[in-house]
Amino acid sequence: MTETVTVRVQRYRPEEDQEPWAQSFEVPYSEDLSILDALNQIKDQQDPTLSHRWSCRMAICGSCGVMINGEPRLACKTFLRDYRGKDALEVRALDNFPIERDLVSDISGFIDHLETVQPWLIRSDEQPVSAGAYRQTPEQMQRYAAFSQCINCGLCYAACPQFGRDPAFLGPAALTLAQRYNLDSRDEGASQRMNWLNAEAGVWSCTFVGYCSQVCPKDVDPAAAINQGKVASDINYAVNLFNILRGKDDA
């Protein structure tokens, strides 16, 4: 007889349900089966109405984020074997986001936050294409390299109690992206982004819980990025104050 594992999957069908509920499925156990494989197996062979998101199956696209036993994780990067012998294996939609259906979250607020910080190279004057690419040294690239590894999976938002309290908070990934461009030697947009960093919804809404960095599947360390943003925001404040005191227009 093959060993099976019970997976409790959160269901929410907007047409008929008022709130989410849990449905148990039996999945044949195998050493190399990921939670995503298990969900696909359920959808293919047991209940085709189950909805969940995925694409790459290799921790690159960032679409398969779910709560697994209460922790935000990528379903494709988490394996049944890690939960062998545990009492329960429970899969829910990501915390802190509205649930669209079953395991599918509405992440549009998060995507808007990413756009807000203008995550692209801003130049005071663009050089013509004929001048070639903007160049930078490997050392200069190293300064933001880790922060550029984000795959926009949203796990850090599910991990952030400040975002859970107030969805207007720009949150870990967006503020990290701002810091990523502010640290890029080719970028000249830091002063524009500073308005967002300094805002109520910016870096100062972070209380350094730090769980975002723990759950990030790409070791981006958003908590570090945000708190470096606080240092930048402090410096910006001091410079502005100094300029105002000297009677200059504030920046």
Next chain:
Amino acid sequence: MRKPYVQRQRADWWLRNPAYRRYMLREATALPLLFYTLLLMSGLYQFTRGEAAFLGWLELLRNPWLLALHGVALAAALFHAVTWIALVPKILVIDTDRLRVSPTVVKRLHQVGAVVCNVGLLLLVLLLVGGGR
């Protein structure tokens, strides 16, 4: 038809995950420090009320409960300082074309600074107490 289910943050969110519990423990180190501040302020107040009042306050400090609370406040302050200094290299990144300081050095400098300040303060107090005799 769309009908997204909005998940509300539960009041007990911080009890539901060990990472949040650790965070709350760290935040809670402010409470013993609040106690300590209030105690010091009451001492100052008694001082303004004259010698007898102040000596009474000094006597109060010998209460074993208060001594225990001092121990808790000290432990909380140390815990906060150690965990904070461990985080500093993440926040204070010194890496420019002209100057680069490694994260370990940033951390060590903070540790040394903390020890020097505390020992210095202790010596100063001992000196003042000795000189007052």
